[in-house]
Amino acid sequence: MSNKGYFGQWGGAFIPEVLFETFQELKEAFAEARQDEQFWREYVNLMSTYSCRPTPLTFAENLTRHFGGARIYIKREDLNHTGAHKANNVMGQGMLVKRMGKKRVIAETGAGQHGVATATMAAKFGFECTIYMGEEDIMRQRPNVFWMEKLGATVVTVTSGTRTLKDAINEAFRDWVTRMDDTHYVLGTVCGPHPFPEMVAWFQSIIGQEANRQIQEQFGALPDRVYACVGGGSNAMGIFQGFLDHPEVELVGVEAGGRGLDSGRHASRLAGTDGSAGVAQGYKTMFLQNDEGQMQDTHSVAAGLDYVGVSPILADLWEKGRVRFEAATDEEVMAALDLTMKKEGLIPALESSHAFVQAFKEVGDIETDKAVIINMSGRGDKDIFTIAHAFDDPSWKEFIIAKGDEYVAR
Amino acid sequence: MSNKGYFGQWGGAFIPEVLFETFQELKEAFAEARQDEQFWREYVNLMSTYSCRPTPLTFAENLTRHFGGARIYIKREDLNHTGAHKANNVMGQGMLVKRMGKKRVIAETGAGQHGVATATMAAKFGFECTIYMGEEDIMRQRPNVFWMEKLGATVVTVTSGTRTLKDAINEAFRDWVTRMDDTHYVLGTVCGPHPFPEMVAWFQSIIGQEANRQIQEQFGALPDRVYACVGGGSNAMGIFQGFLDHPEVELVGVEAGGRGLDSGRHASRLAGTDGSAGVAQGYKTMFLQNDEGQMQDTHSVAAGLDYVGVSPILADLWEKGRVRFEAATDEEVMAALDLTMKKEGLIPALESSHAFVQAFKEVGDIETDKAVIINMSGRGDKDIFTIAHAFDDPSWKEFIIAKGDEYVAR
Amino acid sequence: MSLAEDIKQIQSKQDKKILLMTHIVLGYPSFEVNRGVVRQMVENGVDLIEMQIPFSEPMADGPVIVKANQDALENGTTVAQCLEFAAEITETYDIPFLFMTYYNILFKYGEEDFFKKAKKINIKGLIVPDMPPEEGETYFSRARKYELAPIMIFAPTSTNARMKNLAGYGDGFIYCVARKGVTGTQTSFDDEFNNYIGRCRQATDLPLAVGFGISAREDVDYLIGKADIAVIGTKTIKLVEKKGVDSVGLFIKGLRR
Amino acid sequence: MSLAEDIKQIQSKQDKKILLMTHIVLGYPSFEVNRGVVRQMVENGVDLIEMQIPFSEPMADGPVIVKANQDALENGTTVAQCLEFAAEITETYDIPFLFMTYYNILFKYGEEDFFKKAKKINIKGLIVPDMPPEEGETYFSRARKYELAPIMIFAPTSTNARMKNLAGYGDGFIYCVARKGVTGTQTSFDDEFNNYIGRCRQATDLPLAVGFGISAREDVDYLIGKADIAVIGTKTIKLVEKKGVDSVGLFIKGLRR
Numbered sequence A, B: 001m002s003n004k005g006y007f008g009q010w011g012g013a014f015i016p017e018v019l020f021e022t023f024q025e026l027k028e029a030f031a032e033a034r035q036d037e038q039f040w041r042e043y044v045n046l047m048s049t050y051s052c053r054p055t056p057l058t059f060a061e062n063l064t065r066h067f068g069g070a071r072i073y074i075k076r077e078d079l080n081h082t083g084a085h086k087a088n089n090v091m092g093q094g095m096l097v098k099r100m101g102k103k104r105v106i107a108e109t110g111a112g113q114h115g116v117a118t119a120t121m122a123a124k125f126g127f128e129c130t131i132y133m134g135e136e137d138i139m140r141q142r143p144n145v146f147w148m149e150k151l152g153a154t155v156v157t158v159t160s161g162t163r164t165l166k167d168a169i170n171e172a173f174r175d176w177v178t179r180m181d182d183t184h185y186v187l188g189t190v191c192g193p194h195p196f197p198e199m200v201a202w203f204q205s206i207i208g209q210e211a212n213r214q215i216q217e218q219f220g221a222l223p224d225r226v227y228a229c230v231g232g233g234s235n236a237m238g239i240f241q242g243f244l245d246h247p248e249v250e251l252v253g254v255e256a257g258g259r260g261l262d263s264g265r266h267a268s269r270l271a272g273t274d275g276s277a278g279v280a281q282g283y284k285t286m287f288l289q290n291d292e293g294q295m296q297d298t299h300s301v302a303a304g305l306d307y308v309g310v311s312p313i314l315a316d317l318w319e320k321g322r323v324r325f326e327a328a329t330d331e332e333v334m335a336a337l338d339l340t341m342k343k344e345g346l347i348p349a350l351e352s353s354h355a356f357v358q359a360f361k362e363v364g365d366i367e368t369d370k371a372v373i374i375n376m377s378g379r380g381d382k383d384i385f386t387i388a389h390a391f392d393d394p395s396w397k398e399f400i401i402a403k404g405d406e407y408v409a410r
Numbered sequence C, D: 001m002s003l004a005e006d007i008k009q010i011q012s013k014q015d016k017k018i019l020l021m022t023h024i025v026l027g028y029p030s031f032e033v034n035r036g037v038v039r040q041m042v043e044n045g046v047d048l049i050e051m052q053i054p055f056s057e058p059m060a061d062g063p064v065i066v067k068a069n070q071d072a073l074e075n076g077t078t079v080a081q082c083l084e085f086a087a088e089i090t091e092t093y094d095i096p097f098l099f100m101t102y103y104n105i106l107f108k109y110g111e112e113d114f115f116k117k118a119k120k121i122n123i124k125g126l127i128v129p130d131m132p133p134e135e136g137e138t139y140f141s142r143a144r145k146y147e148l149a150p151i152m153i154f155a156p157t158s159t160n161a162r163m164k165n166l167a168g169y170g171d172g173f174i175y176c177v178a179r180k181g182v183t184g185t186q187t188s189f190d191d192e193f194n195n196y197i198g199r200c201r202q203a204t205d206l207p208l209a210v211g212f213g214i215s216a217r218e219d220v221d222y223l224i225g226k227a228d229i230a231v232i233g234t235k236t237i238k239l240v241e242k243k244g245v246d247s248v249g250l251f252i253k254g255l256r257r
Ligand SMILES: Cc1ncc(COP(=O)(O)O)c(C=O)c1O
Pocket: A084, A085, A086, A110, A111, A112, A113, A114, A188, A189, A190, A229, A230, A231, A232, A233, A234, A235, A236, A303, A304, A305, A349, A351, A352, A377, A378, A379
């Protein structure tokens, strides 16, 4: 990585001048923290007393038997406090904010997980907190909005653009350029201008460090493949970093295939051929955009993967052939989720279920004395409205109708 | 504890003859498991790879500062897989079921946590699973019903009696007397006929073992007081067992005060004066019943505390003065929940919030160089419908009305 | 006269191939209806009647009786009323009456007082499905003291040894639960049942009553020679619900040739 | 003639106390309206016009311009159409026109091609708020090559050293963002602002344009003597939305005595 935050040809910091000094300060604070071994120790301590780190690595015995191939291990980021890996990044940035002496945090959120995590961190650290969330995502992830508000955060509905994650990011930047003095923008994934990709990747690397140690303890060797879903790419980068130095471990990133790669209704920037290089939201990466550089409307059943860009670090690893990219369709995702619930009693988030899809496609063809790891980035509780809807659950619908009537009646 | 499962004058096994042999078998299996050190080791291993044990002990810095008294530590059972301490008991019983060679499990559930935990365990162990749940609780805890079904369990709505937990227990027994050969009844709390109280207490003792070790590591001494909510009493017994041998640690059980101890609308069997000795649901304890022995309709905002009986072990510890009992009203519970969310970024279940209420009442009066532990038995996500309702959240209502309309329209 | 003696007398005097015991839930749908039903039963030859004192947690009962318990309580039925009604009935009719209920009813009334009272109003025995011998030290000694037959229950899951043990606590007759499960579902009388009832017979000299799922003449016929008493439970409750009090007589008459 | 020369000429020739630069979003609400608005502006004395090529992610813009960008794109506005329209306009009017847009528009068009094209259609400068010098090696060398002024942006958060550094990359004029935040909200001209504009003046010899929140004659007046160009952005867009194209002329005329 160069001084300017490039990974191969990807990354950089295409930021408005008004934020220049803010980024200088952030880069310095981050560089100092990174130098300071005490900082990382405190971070690990915080994550192990406030969240549940190390999160377990679970051997999925039934799924392994079901597919009859390599042993399937699942890294349980769902057991983090607030229910996803997002907590790692957020608590780390919270510590940095404290170091910088700022008093207010803002964040964008798609699935709502990053918003809940940020609101939680803000409560814990005593920061004021505003969360930007696209109107469409609010509809998909209403429970998370409720919790953010109860945690004391202000949730701002973003109605511009496609009303999803990218627009929430724009809106957060608009807030930041107004209040950079007391405010830190807690970006939720390994995207955005330098130093965000590097910083978020650093905090998330705790996943991979643990997973590497755990798989060796439990399985006795490194895994053959590691699967992670890729929205912005933070959970994927988190776990991949534990295995990047081991070329024999194949790393597989799974993007949102939506209605299918040829449907135009997906969010696959690297898998498939619809992505192209571009510069937006402050960094250079592969975007889903038209020929003139206008960002496209993406689609995924998983709000957290429904994003036009992707981590510049992953774009680089993709270009270099170090990470293979695949896509999982909405339909495949629902089937994998169903199987995982019934076989293992685990409820992966819709985002995470994408990683399960690809692993399920491949694992039967890998020798039984090998292992793979699936990163379960979060739990599916948050997705109840989407999942119940997708499964077309009649008694859930009845329940909601009755509740609605009850509220109308008053 | 006598051979017949008495704790002082409380306990016993008032079971129909048809279950006599089943209980013999269960007692033997349990006694063997208990003898077998390997069994406990496997249990701990399962809980640390499938759930997230040891669960953290979190220092609540902001709450401590807010009340200005003893240091508040929170035992994080909410971070268990499925979101509550119920997982401990259920996974333990699952291991026993496997040992006994049975293929089907049944359970009652009130808050739905035990039902979800049991459905999860059944998926993991490959058991068939039926969950009995009172109609009123189904209305209060609909998301949990959805997840149980998706995990492969059959959820049976119980419409007899008061349509809450006690009736679900009766219904589960009715199933059990029909299919005891292949079926184990996974009772969810430290109640019911011997050996259930002892068995559930044993599995839950993992909480107290960890908490004792953790508080000494983090605080350097034992706590002054330990607070836990008491429905059936399993989370309380779980954590109390870590400190029972230390008379200097005061143990405080917090029951559901509902609309107030004089309102007749509560579920306080030991706090207050409404409880009296009785025999029902297979065991002898303090029940909320009328003069003729008919069980009363109890009330609590927390479905998991809304139960007529209480652990015979706790009844004994109460009688002996080892555990102090208090009650928290619905109103106090909502306030404590709100404060805990905003100050610490933690969302305790409504049940758990009862323990927070009592700790908050007392902690300011304890010296600052002392510590207390609150057992956070579960997370509040499951309670979204109840909590949003209780906080009278307008945007939540709008959302539900809109969703309902959407479903009606189709 | 003790219940055992009563039964012997009925058996010998009337030369019946099998006795009939029926079941009512006190206060359901009302004591008035109970009164009519008992009359129909007695007049049509029922030999013993068990009267269930309703309890809020009837754990061993099936849906029909559960609902009857619940409705009775919702109608305001009290234990005191049940005892009063029982006193009236035992005065009126000259067959043995038993109480069926759950242990908490005795416990809260006061075990000693309950036995005393039951004895006083000429109740002959008690069926308490959640009172196993292990829990019954005072219960069984009081039953002896007040000469009220503690009816023991055999189940298909009981081992031979267990049956012997249970029989030692019992008096009057043994209630043999025909199958696993709760009251109110049909039992299939097959080899397994025959084997079971044979085991029951081996375990005790007390008369055997068979209950759970007996609802028609064929069931009663089948039990002749195997058991001493056929117990009709849920069936008459359903009958009264559907066809009213007056239908009971004909039904009872039809159960035996 | 370069933009810097243009500006000098305008300043000297017309002896204006301050120049006016206005802003339009191409394709919003339509090119037809753009055409009318530009005419009104030029005829009423506007000195420079920045034409924003719409982008789907206008990160540095406020709600009014964001919506304009979005609506323009929804109307089907393409970069190609914008370039064509710009060519027509620069042909028609004899004042300097600039492009304002985000970097991805250039990047996808091809940076070299974009500069070449812009030069060809007589565009005088480029305002690209997400192009800092650190990212602009090729951008700035191409700007020099094609003699298109890369308008540098100063912000109140820029240090003196940073301003000097930025000025070194710039040409034509410096765009001084009047305050923190995005386009479209009122700026309060106070001591802090004066101090800031003083620092800007110190940092460069290039003319200073002040933008963000300039919407009335008082604002323009206030800038006289402090800055060389007053930039009217959001205000005219709102004006056209509310009162139509013809209201622009009067408004512009009223901005300067
Ligand atoms: C559970 C979960 N997994 C994955 C993602 C995708 O983000 P990333 O690719 O940064 O891990 C999200 C985003 O919200 C998420 O909530």
